Amino acid sequence: MVGERVIGSRIRERRLDQGLRQADVAETVGISASYLNLIEHNKRRIGGKLLSQLADVLETDAATLASGADAAILDGMRAAAARFPQNVEIARAEDLAARYPGWASLIAALEVRTTALESEVQALTDRIAHDPALAGALHNVITAVTSIRATAGILVSGDRIDEDWQQRFHVNIHDDSRKLADESKALVSYLDQPKSSTHKSAPMSVFDQAEAFFAETPDLMAAIEASPEAPALGLLTSFEKVRLDRDARVLVLRHIERMKADVQALPKNTFDAAALAALGDPTKLAAQFDVPLPVVFRRLAYLPADVGLPPMGLAICDAAGALTTIKSVAGFGLHRRATSCPLWPLFAALGQPMRPIKTEVILPDPGETRFLCFAVATTKPLATFNVAPQVESTMLVAADPDPGHGDPLLVGSSCRICPRSDCAARREPSVIEGFV
């Protein structure tokens, strides 16, 4: 066995590292110096109590002497050596680790760090090359600079320019410089992200961060309604209290763009009054404004509080049932990490695309909280042929103004914490006492 054969070598190397004489060590553990010499030259097997005694004397542990360096450290050393194979004795990695465990750990740690930094560089490169928000912001900056440069070039050319044109060019430069200032500020905020956010795992998932952002920015929709043309990046940076991860920002920006499009489809000046008048029936609003139901659902869910409607929840999932958006409201909230209850109309709608569902649901809490749910699954527009349609289900969750009517659905949040023992849709036992 290779491992056993080199135990003696490790003992010898460790002893020499410690500056101990062979005779002194041998005496301490109660063997002769010649016997220790045979062990150190791998001519005698060693184990058990003697190995433990030697480990104590050499201020290490028996496992390290017996099995050498940790496999992860050796892997790290070999990976580091593989970067420069022509200059390194890769086959001697174990010897090096046995003799200089501290240096071995350092090499392995540096390899881990190097790999992490390479990933970070790659992520930053990808970000610059592919991040649509960044590309859009840079494009806007360059466009403003181009306009300013061209216009300023005309003004300083020395050629005679009519006063009207001069005035016009001054106004253009003023407008462009303001755009440039806004875009620059937004860009700096966007790039000024914590170092750790690039590759280390964040305490919250990107979805959690995005949802927390929207939960903590109740004034965002009012800002969009006031200025639907405002850049999404500017809105994000002006409302961002806690720095989001890069990928969470991508989600938030996408969501803000969708909110902007929804406001443009359903402008505040006409929608607020109509929403109040059609309380409880989004289908009326969809017909009145000739827009798809999901647009009405989203618009109602994010309606500012001062409109006078009670707050509503929203959930959106893809064809796999993965929740892409959750807007909670008192009493309602689906959990992204747990597998959701399949009885929610959100998921039922996936089985019957384009057919809106309106259902009263009852939660399994002691108060039997009731909600009125509106759900519909729709397909996203396709730009190419022979591609499977992407289905998305959207559910609006409203307080039930007239509970007790119809045939309510008994739903839960997730099987694991749901007490409905006789549910036909149960996937797994519940941890709640009372489940049989």
Next chain:
Amino acid sequence: MGKRVLLIEDEPNIIEAISFILSRDGWTVHTHEDGETAMEKVRSTPPDMIILDVMLPGRSGFDILRDIRADDATSALPVMMLTARGQNKDREQAERLGANHFMTKPFSNQDVRDHVRLLIGEPD
């Protein structure tokens, strides 16, 4: 009337600046802001050359250039492309599609005038 330059660009202040400097030199400048309908403009008002932005609403400048080169009536038109992205792959794509010149924003006014002259000579 001077030779006609069609400027296809969606940024109003850039349109105004380029139009001004070329018009002052004697060129007749027509402008168009939308990528989707740009080819209709090229066919309805045939210019002597085109200054074509890459990023346009509706359709990219690359797609428009491809159509220009594919149409016998317009295939020989000199085209100078403008882009805010100076990446090599964009430059290579422009060359591959048959652009006569590729200019990266921000550019100097003198560069624009020089290259228009290089491509179609004096205004008249």
